[in-house]
Amino acid sequence: MTTHHARAPLAVRLIIAALAALLIVVASLAAINLSAAAKFNQATQSLNANIQAAQDESTDVDTLNASQQQTDAQFAEAGSMRAVLLPQIRDAIDANAQLSQELTRITLERAEQLHNGGTDGQTQSGQSGQSSDNKSTGGLSEEQRQQVEELMQANKPSTSSDNDGTTSRNNQDQQSGTTSSNGEAKPW
Numbered sequence: 001m002t003t004h005h006a007r008a009p010l011a012v013r014l015i016i017a018a019l020a021a022l023l024i025v026v027a028s029l030a031a032i033n034l035s036a037a038a039k040f041n042q043a044t045q046s047l048n049a050n051i052q053a054a055q056d057e058s059t060d061v062d063t064l065n066a067s068q069q070q071t072d073a074q075f076a077e078a079g080s081m082r083a084v085l086l087p088q089i090r091d092a093i094d095a096n097a098q099l100s101q102e103l104t105r106i107t108l109e110r111a112e113q114l115h116n117g118g119t120d121g122q123t124q125s126g127q128s129g130q131s132s133d134n135k136s137t138g139g140l141s142e143e144q145r146q147q148v149e150e151l152m153q154a155n156k157p158s159t160s161s162d163n164d165g166t167t168s169r170n171n172q173d174q175q176s177g178t179t180s181s182n183g184e185a186k187p188w
Contacts, residue, residue, distance in 0.1 A: 029084055036078050036085055040093050043074035047100050054103065054148045061114055065107040071100050106147050 008016075050068050053059045075097035082090050 032081050032084055033086055033089055036081060036093070037089055039074060039078035040089065040096070043071055043078055043100070044096050046071040046074060047096060047103070050103060050107075051148055054107065061107060061111045065104070065111045068100065068104045068107050072097070072104055075100055103148065 007013075046067070050064060050071055053064055053067075075093060079085070079090065079093040079097065082093075085093070
């Protein structure tokens with residue numbers, strides 16, 4: 001005697017297949033977002049290290065510029081699938097990528113000054129009328145150091161552990177003067 005196992009009706013099998021396909025799509029999107037977040041974290045660590053290095057007078061500007069260009073590439077890679085990224089991840093990548101590009105611009109300018117203008121104390125002939133405040137005292141000029149400081153301050157909300165990923169809200173809170181008892185900007 002042979003036994004037959006009952007098969008589910010066609011409609012039930014189609015619903016199960018559709019749910020399985022939906023779960024595969026959701027899992028793929030989650031994997032893409034996790035990968036982008038990991039790449040973003042790595043690029044942010046590199047950006048923070050480059051900002052610290054930019055403040056050090058003994059840092060080689062060419063090496064810093066090369067490292068910063070690699071950091072820009074890391075941010076570009078992290079944001080390469082932006083159409084499927086969560087808004088929080090996409091906004092955080094955009095904010096730090098913008099900071100990274102600004103630091104790259106600063107280091108590139110400084111590297112060009114060193115290669116075209118000679119030593120740190122010399123300036124290009126078109127810039128000889130600048131005040132001594134903008135002359136270099138090491139790896140970066142004072143103006144560039146101030147820009148790096150501003151980058152560091154702007155980068156702090158984007159990398160804090162309690163950041164909700166909405167940089168525009170953080171910027172609004174900082175502009176409105178919302179601070180905690182110890183003077184730090186509140187994340188809410």
